[in-house]
Amino acid sequence: MKRILFVIAIALLSVKAFAQQMQTYKFAEKNGQELFMDVYTPENVNESTVTVMYVFGGGFISGERNDASSKEYCLELVKHGYVAVAIDYRLGLKGEKDLGLFNHEPVERAINMATEDAISALSYLVENAKELRVNPQLIVLVGSSAGAITVLQTNYSLCNGFLNAGILPADFRLAGVASYAGAIFSTRGKVKYSNHEPAPTMFFHGTSDKLVTYKQLRLFSTGFFGSSKLAPRFQKFGYPYYFRRYEGYGHSVAGMFTPTIDVFDWFVNHFVINHELLQVEEDYVNMDETSKPSYDNFTPDDLYK
Secondary structure: OHHHHHHHHHHHHHHHHHHHHEEEEEEEEEOOEEEEEEEEOOOOOOOOOOEEEEEOOOOOOOOOOOOHHHHHHHHHHHHOOOEEEEEOOOOOOOOOOOOEOOEOHHHHHHHHHHHHHHHHHHHHHHHOHHHHOOOOOOEEEEEEOHHHHHHHHHHHHHHHOOOOHHHOOOOOOOOEEEEEOOEEEEOOOOOOOOOOOOOOEEEEEEOOOOOOOOOEEEEOOEEEEEHHHHHHHHHHHOOOEEEEEEOOOOHHHHHOOOOOHHHHHHHHHHHHHOOOOOEEEEEEOOOOHHHOOHHHHOOHHHHOO
């Protein structure tokens, strides 16, 4: 009987510890939709603790801030000593079909909506930094697939004063960005960072990605610019970046945020904490084709039917 009571007590303490670790906050309401964030806080937090704001993927048609993969990643981030924040954003491509450069308005609108929501979430973190135990100078964005597009687009917008960037303090700067199979949508040709330099950025991308282009899809000044086009821009202008090319991989790289958390730690230590001005590129090759998941070869036709 004593043993049973002891096990129950331990279980209750574990539940209580988790309840203290994660809290949900409403950070905005847009078009009648309430937007929430889950904030996961490690036991020991100080002014040098880095906050990671994670943006889920799903093609701007699906996904949730509190789905299984988001929770797993946030809990893993907490184990590594980060404050982890998972956010909602509006899914602007639900029901859209026949998307492409000749019908890019729905894509542009969906990306802008998600980016505006990410900027609103950043604003909430900054305004409530003391309560949330967040250092506004140490916020890193991480995104997967549509979320990777969103975090890159957020950095791009903040550096150029686009969308609702003005709701953040003029001196606000992201500490870093990590993109797992992302790209930037531009109607102004090549990607430029006009007002200030972009945050140090990690690019993870499969060279055979058919869903979020590794290279570029462009018609005149409008297009998607993938990692293989963004990294050379960073190199040319002396911006710090880390670029890992997954040779022969498709869109499955979007799901590698948890398996590569040790690489992310290295990036944070060198680029964010120590402010090292590094430009790093590497190739990842896996000869075992059977290790690739079924969605590795996804194309837009598989999502937007």
